[in-house]
Amino acid sequence: MINDENGVDRRGALECMLWAGTGALWTISGGVPHSSALLGVAEAKAQATAGFSFVQISDSHIGFKQAANPNPLATLQEAIDKIGGLPNKPAFMIHTGDISHLSKPEQFDDAEKVISSAKLDVHYVPGEHDIVDEGRGADYMERFGKRLQAKGAGWYSFDHAGAHFVGLVNVADLKAGGMGSLGPEQLAWLADDLKPKSSSTPIVLFAHIPLWTVYGDWGWGTDDAAQALGLVKRFGSVTVLNGHIHQIMQKVEGAVTFHTARSTAFPQPAPGSAPSPGPLKVPEDKLRSVLGVASVAVKKGAQPLAITDSELAKG
Numbered sequence: 001m002i003n004d005e006n007g008v009d010r011r012g013a014l015e016c017m018l019w020a021g022t023g024a025l026w027t028i029s030g031g032v033p034h035s036s037a038l039l040g041v042a043e044a045k046a047q048a049t050a051g052f053s054f055v056q057i058s059d060s061h062i063g064f065k066q067a068a069n070p071n072p073l074a075t076l077q078e079a080i081d082k083i084g085g086l087p088n089k090p091a092f093m094i095h096t097g098d099i100s101h102l103s104k105p106e107q108f109d110d111a112e113k114v115i116s117s118a119k120l121d122v123h124y125v126p127g128e129h130d131i132v133d134e135g136r137g138a139d140y141m142e143r144f145g146k147r148l149q150a151k152g153a154g155w156y157s158f159d160h161a162g163a164h165f166v167g168l169v170n171v172a173d174l175k176a177g178g179m180g181s182l183g184p185e186q187l188a189w190l191a192d193d194l195k196p197k198s199s200s201t202p203i204v205l206f207a208h209i210p211l212w213t214v215y216g217d218w219g220w221g222t223d224d225a226a227q228a229l230g231l232v233k234r235f236g237s238v239t240v241l242n243g244h245i246h247q248i249m250q251k252v253e254g255a256v257t258f259h260t261a262r263s264t265a266f267p268q269p270a271p272g273s274a275p276s277p278g279p280l281k282v283p284e285d286k287l288r289s290v291l292g293v294a295s296v297a298v299k300k301g302a303q304p305l306a307i308t309d310s311e312l313a314k315g
Contacts, residue, residue: 052091052161055083055120056206056294058243059263061129062111063101068279069287072101072265073110078312079264079293080118086295091160093120096243096261097127097171097208099140104133108143126154127208127244128171128178137172155186157193163298164197166190168207170222178219180209187227199234202298206241212251212258215271220245229256241294245277248292248309259307262292288313 060076069075083090095115100107115122124144131137131153141154150156153172158165168190170180182190197203205211211228213221222228232238238256246268251258267280267290274280282290292311 051298053086053088053295053297054092054094054160055086055090056094056096056241056261056296057083057115057264058096058208058261058294059098059127059246059265060095060111060115061098061101061263061265063104063107064265064279066266066279068266068281073114075288075291075312076111076264077114077117078288079291080114082293082310082312083118083120083295090120090295093118093122094165094167094206094241095122095124096206096241097125098129098243098263099124099127101129102132103130103137103139105139108139112143123148123158123165123167123206124154125167125169125207126171128174131171151189152186155189161298163202163204164194165204165206166193168205168211168228170207170209170211170225174219175223177216179216180207180219180222180225182222182224182228187224187231190228191231194231194235197235200236202237202239203232203235204239204241205232208242209244210242210249210258210260211240212253214245214249214260215277218271218277220271220277232256241296245271246280247290250307257307259294261294262290262309262311264291264293264312267291 057079061072062076064072083093099111126137126140130140133139137153141150145154148156148167150167153169154167155169156167168182169186170182173181173183175181205228209222210220211222211225236255240256240258242258242260243263245260246263246266247260247270248262249260267282268277269280289311292309294307294309296307
């Protein structure tokens, strides 16, 4: 990553591919995003006193049984245990989709049982694997969307301690090649949702598929993301959290920081490095080094927002 005296070089697009394992700690501070290394306990406690933290998990794929990880429920539990061991309790959790592998009721049941053991409020958005049931996401909406007072296919927003969070859905109408799409109804809702917010409000958008084109040949992007990003140009701090690609990638464009999270189930190949983006089998003793969680700390002050990624275990 390129850093200047203010933390991040914002003169152009910046992309960092972080293939070594680290979950994610974002610190929203002074309304500007900043990416940092994994915090020690003392640093984490100091940050927590100045604001709040939340955690991101993604791509649990409960019900997946292939060789890449025949027991994703166990690694999800390890991720939740890791969250439980944080020095300060997060305010809430965000799950950026693919809770289940095939949208089966028992898969959602198993996932909810483990995730609820964190004893945190959880804000979900669906992945494409969560809406393959006959009702095209009806079970997801009944379980998660209704509680979140979601609209349409599951989009919604909420505020916490001065920051505005927006859960978007870009898997309900996949385009050719699997590219995500938000659609005109959701974009119109987003414009109305953001309209009353001050430009100094830190904005956090979260969705399953990245809102920037990571690798179009594999559908790793959202075809109308530019319209959504145009709606947040006036804000001084915008953070975009995604899953779907099962690996950490980061990009900064002006005041917008994009970050994709690891899966808690299995890794996927680096863009274009394999014939397809399917599950990547790694040696069993290395699996937990490529799985992880993201812990995000939000605080007031002069320092920028920071993210730290931590793996389930060192390889």
